Structure formats: C-alpha cells, structure tokens
Amino acid sequence: DGGITQSPKYLFRKEGQNVTLSCEQNLNHDAMYWYRQDPGQGLRLIYYSQIVNDFQKGDIAEGYSVSREKKESFPLTVTSAQKNPTAFYLCASSPIAGGSVEQFFGPGTRLTVL
Amino acid sequence: DAKTTQPPSMDCAEGRAANLPCNHSTISGNEYVYWYRQIHSQGPQYIIHGLKNNETNEMASLIITEDRKSSTLILPHATLRDTAVYYCIVRVGAWDTGGFKTIFGAGTRLFVKA
Numbered sequence: 001d002g003g004i005t006q007s008p009k010y011l012f013r014k015e016g017q018n019v020t021l022s023c024e025q026n027l028n029h030d031a032m033y034w035y036r037q038d039p040g041q042g043l044r045l046i047y048y049s050q051i052v053n054d055f056q057k058g059d060i061a062e063g064y065s066v067s068r069e070k071k072e073s074f075p076l077t078v079t080s081a082q083k084n085p086t087a088f089y090l091c092a093s094s095p096i097a098g099g100s101v102e103q104f105f106g107p108g109t110r111l112t113v114l
Numbered sequence: 115d116a117k118t119t120q121p122p123s124m125d126c127a128e129g130r131a132a133n134l135p136c137n138h139s140t141i142s143g144n145e146y147v148y149w150y151r152q153i154h155s156q157g158p159q160y161i162i163h164g165l166k167n168n169e170t171n172e173m174a175s176l177i178i179t180e181d182r183k184s185s186t187l188i189l190p191h192a193t194l195r196d197t198a199v200y201y202c203i204v205r206v207g208a209w210d211t212g213g214f215k216t217i218f219g220a221g222t223r224l225f226v227k228a
Contacts, residue, residue: 004157035218042201042218043158090157102148103216105157 004106021076023091032074033092123223132189136202139183151198
C-alpha cells in the first residue's frame with residue numbers, strides 16, 4: 001500500500017531535549033511538508049521541501065529543523081529553542097507537476113514535552 | 115490568514131445530506147477550492163477540489179457559485195463516521211505559483227447524530 005508513515009504516534013520528552021519526528025512516504029512524491037496543529041486550531045506550516053537537499057521555511061519555522069537527504073524521507077527535529085513544542089505534528093506529501101497539488105497526510109505524531 | 119470563512123460547527127442527522135458552506139470572496143482566477151476533512155487525532159484526508167465547475171466523486175459533491183465567491187460541500191447521505199472537522203481551502207493549482215502554500219483555518223466541526 002502506498003502512503004505516508006509517521007512514527008511514533010505518541011512521543012514524550014523532557015524539556016530542553018531535542019527530538020526528531022520521522023516521516024516516510026512511498027508515493028514517489030517530490031514535495032513534502034511539516035505542519036503543526038494545536039488543540040482546536042487549524043494547521044500551520046513549519047517547513048516544506050520540493051526536492052532532495054532543498055527545503056524552505058514555512059510560517060512557524062523557529063525552533064525547528066529539517067533535512068531531505070532522500071526523496072522518501074523528511075525528518076523534523078524539534079529543538080530546545082522551540083518555546084512551546086507540545087502539539088500534534090503532521091507530515092504530508094504531494095506531487096508537483098500535473099496541475100494538482102493535493103496533499104496526502106500521515107497519521108500524525110503527538111508530542112508532549114514534560 | 116485563512117482566505118476562507120466557514121461556520122465553526124454544524125449538526126446533521128444520520129442519513130440526511132450535510133451541506134457545508136464556505137465563503138471565499140477574494141478568490142483569484144487561478145485558485146482552486148479544495149476540501150479536506152480531519153477525523154479526531156488523524157491526519158487530514160482529501161475530499162474533492164474544483165475550479166469553477168461543479169464536481170462529484172464517490173465521497174462528496176462540490177458546488178461552486180458562478181461568481182466563485184462561495185461554495186458548498188455536500189455529503190449526500192451522512193453517516194456517523196462523517197463526524198469530523200471539514201476544511202475549505204483556496205489555493206493555486208500549480209507548485210510554481212505558490213501551490214505549496216496551503217492555509218488551513220479552523221474549519222467546520224460537523225456532528226452527525228443518530
């Protein structure tokens with residue numbers, strides 16, 4: 001089955017620790033995205049990447065970092081500089097060409113910083 | 115800022131049609147209307163999109179007004195599993211003109227009741 005996987009589903013970390021969230025896709029999509037969602041809110045774009053070894057900041061990139069060494073993988077690191085990291089994190093991917101940028105989302109990782 | 119306006123919540127009886135409105139009065143000529151839904155604690159799921167013609171697929175129908183300033187998502191026979199937050203998004207269809215930029219507002223929380 002083609003899709004996007006995120007692991008783990010739930011993650012707990014102590015304040016001041018960096019933590020890396022995994023995102024893998026086997027849809028052969030060029031573009032990948034990371035969003036953050038707080039309770040009762042919509043999604044906010046953290047980072048996006050349209051090609052391997054290239055990525056761009058979204059609206060709320062401060063305190064986060066990403067890498068795109070492989071087409072299928074786009075891990076997100078939540079650093080200790082992120083003031084309020086507890087949130088639901090969603091990864092997505094989409095094709096670029098073809099007239100549609102429909103995004104496919106993973107199941108999400110719920111991060112709780114204690 | 116979100117470019118769409120949706121009611122915060124709606125109720126629908128099981129088996130009846132659910133009609134979810136969305137206003138997008140500042141939509142540009144090259145922007146599509148996309149609908150996604152998010153079931154609690156899961157990633158958003160693509161439903162349907164359109165430019166100016168009405169669209170139908172196995173999940174829903176999308177009715178876009180002639181002036182394109184508003185649209186309605188129709189779930190023809192709502193079931194309890196359709197209870198979710200529904201997001202209406204306007205976005206260009208191509209990556210190179212900003213199609214990566216997907217702004218998810220708070221959406222409409224649809225409650226389907228038995």
